[in-house]
Amino acid sequence: MVKNLYRGAMARPRSFDEDEVLRVATDQFWATGYAAARVDDIAAATGLGKGSLYGAFGDKRHLFLRAFDVHCAGLVEGVRRALDGPDASAFERLRAHVLAVADATASDVSLRGCLLAKGTAELSGQDPAVVATARRTFAAIDELIASCVAGAQRAGDIDPDADPARLAGLLLAVLRGIEALGKADTSPDSLRTIAETALAVLPRP
Amino acid sequence: MVKNLYRGAMARPRSFDEDEVLRVATDQFWATGYAAARVDDIAAATGLGKGSLYGAFGDKRHLFLRAFDVHCAGLVEGVRRALDGPDASAFERLRAHVLAVADATASDVSLRGCLLAKGTAELSGQDPAVVATARRTFAAIDELIASCVAGAQRAGDIDPDADPARLAGLLLAVLRGIEALGKADTSPDSLRTIAETALAVLPRP
DNA sequence: CAAGTTCTTGACCATCCAGTCCAGAATGGG
DNA sequence: CCCATTCTGGACTGGATGGTCAAGAACTTG
Numbered sequence: 001m002v003k004n005l006y007r008g009a010m011a012r013p014r015s016f017d018e019d020e021v022l023r024v025a026t027d028q029f030w031a032t033g034y035a036a037a038r039v040d041d042i043a044a045a046t047g048l049g050k051g052s053l054y055g056a057f058g059d060k061r062h063l064f065l066r067a068f069d070v071h072c073a074g075l076v077e078g079v080r081r082a083l084d085g086p087d088a089s090a091f092e093r094l095r096a097h098v099l100a101v102a103d104a105t106a107s108d109v110s111l112r113g114c115l116l117a118k119g120t121a122e123l124s125g126q127d128p129a130v131v132a133t134a135r136r137t138f139a140a141i142d143e144l145i146a147s148c149v150a151g152a153q154r155a156g157d158i159d160p161d162a163d164p165a166r167l168a169g170l171l172l173a174v175l176r177g178i179e180a181l182g183k184a185d186t187s188p189d190s191l192r193t194i195a196e197t198a199l200a201v202l203p204r205p
Numbered sequence: 206m207v208k209n210l211y212r213g214a215m216a217r218p219r220s221f222d223e224d225e226v227l228r229v230a231t232d233q234f235w236a237t238g239y240a241a242a243r244v245d246d247i248a249a250a251t252g253l254g255k256g257s258l259y260g261a262f263g264d265k266r267h268l269f270l271r272a273f274d275v276h277c278a279g280l281v282e283g284v285r286r287a288l289d290g291p292d293a294s295a296f297e298r299l300r301a302h303v304l305a306v307a308d309a310t311a312s313d314v315s316l317r318g319c320l321l322a323k324g325t326a327e328l329s330g331q332d333p334a335v336v337a338t339a340r341r342t343f344a345a346i347d348e349l350i351a352s353c354v355a356g357a358q359r360a361g362d363i364d365p366d367a368d369p370a371r372l373a374g375l376l377l378a379v380l381r382g383i384e385a386l387g388k389a390d391t392s393p394d395s396l397r398t399i400a401e402t403a404l405a406v407l408p409r410p
Numbered sequence: 411c412a413a414g415t416t417c418t419t420g421a422c423c424a425t426c427c428a429g430t431c432c433a434g435a436a437t438g439g440g
Numbered sequence: 441c442c443c444a445t446t447c448t449g450g451a452c453t454g455g456a457t458g459g460t461c462a463a464g465a466a467c468t469t470g
Contacts, residue, residue, distance in 0.1 A: 011415035012466040033327045035240035039458060049419040050459075056417095060458065112330040117385060121326035122238045124388040125317040134389035169395060170402040176385040177378030180322060183329040184339035190374060197375040201406040216445035217436040244428060254449035255429080261447095265428065 018056065019070065021046045026067040030115045033122050034064055064119075065129050071115050072137040079141050083148040090151030091158065094171075095199050101175050102195035106188030113183045117176065142172050159203035167202060174198040223261065224275065226251045231272040235320045238327050239269055269324075270334055276320050277342040284346050288353040295356030296363060299376075300404050306380050307400035311393030318388045322381065347377050364408035372407060379403040 024046045029037045039060050043050045057063040082097040083090075105113070112118065116137060123130040146168035152158040158167070178191050229251045234242045244265050248255045262268040287302040288295075310318070317323070321342060328335040351373035357363040363372070383396050 011468065012417040014417070015466090031330065033238070033240060035238060036331075038456085040456095049417095051420075051461080052418055054459065110330055113326065118326045120385070120388050121318065121323045124390075125236065125315055126241075131388075131390050135391065138386055138389050138391065166398055166402045169399045170379065170406065173382030173386060173399045173403070174375065174378045175382065177380065177382030180325070180381040180385055181343055181378060183325050183336075184343050185329075185336050186340065186343065193371055194374045194378045197371045198378070201375065201408065203406065216438070217447040219446095220436090220448070243426090245426095248449095254447095256431080256450075257448055259429065 014056075016046065016048060016052070021048065021053075021056070022067045022070045025063055026071050026115060029064055029067060030112050030118065031110075033118060035122070037064075039063075061127070065127075065133075068115065068119050068130065069133055072133055075114070075116060076137060076140045076144070079144050083144050085151075087151040087155040090148050090155055094145070094148050094152060098171065098175065098195045098199055099192065102178050102191040103188070105178050105182035106186075106191045108182060114179055117179050117183075138172065138176075141175075142168050145171050156205055159205050162203045171198060219261075221251065221253055221257070226253065226258075226261070227272045227275045230268055231276050231320060234269055234272060235317050235323065236315075238323060240327070242269075244268075266332070270332075270338075273320065273324050273335065274338055277338055280319070280321060281342060281345045281349070284349050288349050290356075292356040292360040295353050295360055299350070299353050299357060303376065303380065303400045303404055304397065307383050307396040308393070310383055310387035311391075311396045313387060319384055322384050322388075343377065343381075346380075347373050350376050361410055364410050367408050376403060 025042050028042045028045055031037075037060075039050060039053065042063070043053050046053070053063065057066060079097070082100070083093050085093055116134060119130055120134040124134065142165075146164045149158060149162075149164040149167050149171075153160045153162070153164060174194065178194055181194070182191055230247050233247045233250055236242075242265075244255060244258065247268070248258055251258070258268065262271060284302070287305070288298050290298055321339060324335055325339040329339065347370075351369045354363060354367075354369040354372050354376075358365045358367070358369060379399065383399055386399075387396060
């Protein structure tokens with residue numbers, strides 16, 4: 001249970017920023033996975049005592065869930081920034097984003113991949129909350145892609161007869177696939193080629 | 206270290222089949238992930254004492270690595286069986302396989318996904334042996350798909366001017382993406398639609 | 411400034427778990 | 441039929457780790 005509610009006016013104030021702690025915690029979970037991450041390490045990395053950590057977040061699982069949520073929200077926000085914009089440049093934004101994901105995955109020397117993928121892979125069979133967050137996140141990204149595709153259609157860069165939702169689903173799967181292949185140290189060239197091919201097969205008007 | 210070498214004529218013979226034990230171990234790792242799997246549980250599930258397990262496989266990590274190898278080899282073998290055959294039906298086999306993966310992923314009620322994906326996600330940052338096996342496995346599947354695509358091209362079902370390697374890479378990414386999305390409990394319909402769309406965008410002659 | 415509240419620290423606890431070890435069982439060779 | 445060898449089972453150990461707690465620090469309110 002979370003004990004320290006942080007309801008505004010408190011006696012002794014928090015000595016830390018919750019979001020900052022969550023970012024550090026995210027790094028720890030990211031590096032090793034949920035089960036292998038140690039609460040002591042997270043405490044050390046944040047500079048907090050374990051009591052504060054447990055007081056603020058309840059237990060390891062809830063700490064992870066919070067970090068996971070923040071991370072996923074950030075992901076969606078990043079995709080939104082990358083894809084939002086005027087129809088005229090929608091296709092170019094889509095293209096840039098898909099290639100950027102491939103390049104980012106390829107240059108991830110640590111092979112840690114994305115916490116969304118890692119967390120979902122590790123915990124989907126055991127924690128419904130993780131599944132729910134992952135689903136929401138994927139759905140949000142799917143919609144962002146779909147609306148970017150629709151923009152590209154209006155701009156005449158993608159066949160207007162195609163179903164934007166279907167193309168978005170395909171692109172989302174490709175993105176997640178690139179991420180998965182990247183963790184197996186697939187060559188940067190291969191990943192980029194996959195991204196290019198995905199863009200190339202999109203139906204032109 | 207592995208102590209029991211099993212070099213043919215031994216004093217007291219093994220009471221178990223190594224492959225069978227690896228299958229059971231695979232199930233355990235699959236259900237919970239590597240870090241969360243307990244050697245005691247694996248021993249219980251196989252009916253072996255821990256002494257025998259450690260004698261035969263060395264330690265938890267090597268046991269996992271062996272199980273992972275066997276699992277991946279089986280995966281490749283399954284794909285080979287699904288995709289090998291005459292050119293005339295190559296496209297149909299490809300189509301059936303892609304749809305089958307989507308359906309299988311969708312009907313995986315336990316959301317455990319594929320051990321290849323799960324193991325790679327969890328351990329790619331920490332165990333080079335896992336990365337190596339994953340890469341080999343993906344490369345093998347990639348080649349199988351490429352050669353099936355080439356067959357479909359010879360049969361006139363796919364544009365002969367397309368690069369089969371590029372299309373194979375794209376399809377592999379889509380398959381891995383479907384797997385990833387499936388763990389987030391994406392609807393069976395969505396997964397199948399992604400598979401259908403991937404097949405639909407393949408360039409026809 | 412006293413009282414009341416909440417946060418912080420880190421020692422402490424109870425449990426869990428990978429890996430060890432040994433006494434005994436099963437087998438083949440001599 | 442006995443001995444050397446190898447496997448088996450499970451009790452045991454040492455260390456790690458999630459979570460608790462109590463004493464004290466920091467702040468608000470009256």
